[in-house]
Amino acid sequence: MFKNLKSDLPASVVVFFVALPLCLGIALASGAPLFSGLIAGIIGGIFVGALSGSKIGVSGPAAGLAAIVLTAIGTLGGFENFLVAVVLGGVIQMVFGFLKAGIIGYYFPSSVIKGMLTGIGIIIILKQIPHFFGYDPDPEGDWAFFQVDGENTFSEILNTVNNISPGATLVAIIGLSILLLWDKVLSKKGRIFQLVQGPLVAVAVGIIFYIVTQDSAALAISSEHLVSVPVPEDAASFLGQFSFPNFGAITNPQVWITAFTIALVASLETLLCVEATDKLDPHKNVTPTNRELLAQGAGNILSGLIGGLPITQVIVRSSANIQSGGTSKLSAILHGFLLLISVILIPTLLNMIPLSVLAAILFIVGYKLAKPALFATMYKLGWKQFVPFMVTVLGIVFTDLLIGISLGLAVGIVVILLKSYQNSHFLHIEDVSNGKHKIKMTLAEEVTFFNKGAILKELDSLPRDTYLELNLLKTRYLDIDIIEILDDFSIKAKERNIDIQLVSKRGVIENPTSYSEFFRTRPKSNLSLS
Template sequence: MMNTTKQYNSNFNVLSNLRYDIPAGIAVFLVAVPLCLGIAMASGAPLFSGLIAGIMGGIVAPLISRSALGVSGPAAGLAVIVLTAIQDLGFETFLLAVVVAGIFQVGMGIAKAGIIGYFFPSSVISGMLAGIGIIIFIKQIPHALGYDRDYEGDLSFFQDDGFNTFTELAHILNYITPGAVIVAIASLLILFLWELPVMKKNRIFKLLPGSLIAVLTGILISQVFPVFFPEMALATEHLVSIPVAENSADLMSQFTFPDFSQFNNPQVYLTALTLAIVASLETLLCVEAADKLDADKRVTPTNRELIAQGFANSASGLIGGLPVTQVIVRSSANIQAGAKTKAAAFVHGLLLLISVMLIPALLNLIPLACLAAILFVVGYKLAKPALFIKMYKTGMYHFIPFIVTILGLVFTNLLLGIGIGLVIALVCVLLENYKVAGYYHEEHEDKTIILRLSEQVSFLNKANILQTLDRIPDHSKVVIDASDSRYIDYDVYEIINDFKAEAKRKDIELQVINLNGYGTMEPVR
């Protein structure tokens, strides 16, 4: 009942929290612009399609979703699938698959498929957050140094240009742009100052988000360079690049519509199903991660979220946009910027729409180095050293999946890294259950050995119970007490019954208490 209250109260008081949500929405908007463009480029799609996906994820999804802090948009994790689909189907037919994928997601939400997200261990979710933080940090180093030839949003270890995450860092040393470095350092200094306690207490600085001041400073510096320091001037490739429409007709020409004549093409439905499953999985993982980061510990209704994402996907596909998911990069930036309700996500979507229609030229003045500085802070907060210490203290069975998930994300990609972490987490669960037996034994003064079975006795406890019974010496007194057990696996039940025959042979005085049966512990008839 408590969780239900948190779910349905998660987004009330929107108006009273606008002083937090508007600055947060601005911060996320600034982060989202290059990501939308970069993911579109990575997907082999028109740049404008990435912006459409960002707008639909920011405006449509929050209207239906009850996620307080999640932010939706185009996802890097889908880039490979989208690239292949566009090559195989053509862009207009691919858009039809996006529309159908949205319909599939709505059906999944109605069918209550959102529960899948609850089966991911917290160690894997924490590892995903930390891994994303490390990747964000590393991937922004080239932009901070002025090497902007690669697109934003390339989160895979191996890249299309023949480099990987680490060889890329060595390669960029030959292409350092001093002007970009100065912009990045100035932006970082502002962001650092805004984090100081003395600044947080000042009302004026509370109203002005550090990310916005950093962006304005970056624009100012980049405009000063050509006038006073021409050798430091930033080239076009070092700046945000949004398509600029000369008039309303030019703007409308950038929209593309699905090819509905391909409705009978089975490849459309196969692609749509793939997109729906992968996008839903990414969304559910992001929901779990965002809820963990929420200071108020609000719980997002996952089935409702799938429905919201489905409507956003269909809306995006109908006007030429890429697939949409809830995205951890934007969501974490939103949380770190101080968002309180889903109004922040809506503000970010609204700003994307306004910027595309009215001020694309102004946004094209923002240096990518400035945005890199903002993402440095986001990445650091996701992968703080304190998190590693906390996870280490929880024990090896939680720490190992946490570390493996991070390594998986850094050296492969998002979905594969999470899959590797999940497998290791399951192995650790098996080892933990094997090592920590589902029972304990006591040896009394009269040398009576008491084996008291725990509440849940699964097949994982089979080996330990069998070994313990084998070690009991001849002529002993043994009591096996199942009074506290609500569930006993059949394998364990069979071992105990077999031990009755062995006890007679070893002259063991055996008493079995309340072992009624196996499974639900109903008496065996």
């Protein structure tokens, strides 16, 4: 694992700087103690990172669960009662893993996964614009379009115009310039620029800028524009920040409902993130999804036991890890240790980091997820790829992650049904003889109830006095629903003077009166019936 230390260590530093404000922001948006977000980040990095089979995925508290956590803490009567649900949710996730439910992640279309990545990239950029200019009314974890304070993503950006902080904006521009210079120029000039990552330099410059301009009336950065990590006075106060579950609430049915909700949503987010990060991975490693569910479940059990938020694998940190050159799980584990060491040893130094510099780092992450060229590529692939992609993107931007993915998946299913409707059969008018139209209908290899509408429409549109050859030679699977349609049509055919010749590997028959009987009594072939 340590053979990739030279690439994993710099990547872990970048992920640490991305994860730190997110852990705090998500905790704030969830109505939970700030320290609970840090606990989840530490456990997600060290513990889940060690158990996971993913080489580049990073776990921690997820913005997608913030609304659930916020509601549950109030409903269950306190944070300690909520922690019981987190522990139980972890147990349920492990059950999912043992039942091999991880395969669900593979049933999401590629267009939806790409739409998810792009939508998240756009959200990252939009949500960080206020922070970039030093306007920080909401936590970094407030990722939904409609926010709890009545504002939305775009109104917050418009509000920024009248609330620009000169110092925060200047240091953000300096930080962004450093990041672009490092990425486009310096990283290609020497080994030192590859070992020392641009985000680390940008953060260091941000701290220096804050210290130097503290006494400047124009450029001083106020405390609300800085990272805010709890600063314990001694070991006792540090340990006092941990919370423990009240297992007396385990008999409350609402606790179990919350636990199942956490397990379901966290598992779904994790599986989608796994699918997405595997696509981003330049080495194309394949993450064992069932093992991932077991790792996430174990992480949530531990997080709940010591006062942490629910954990999932998260795309923002995972994509930052990939883009920074992380190649093994060591980078995720090291980022967890960096979180742990920093909150113990240097919380005061961390509280000097301007949020606007971290926003500049996230700008780069967001842009790499949502490159404009991707839209052109998806458009060229045709509407069957472009429409689910765009619906997913817009759904995520204007609602939230899970709703956006659900909308994209629903559109993807509609596309599949439509194509199944169109491709259920081939219809050829071969010739006209003896006063009758001779028409050949060849059914596809697999014909299911999805195809009922298309076949029924074609049969009903056949003119009177037609000779129909129904060819099933290529058909390997024929749903009973289709057979029932054919049985019904055999009655209509007599009334409309339509002669039918059924051709299959079970034989040829003229004007069959019962297709169900035909397939039951003929010798077995490669055609199977439901």
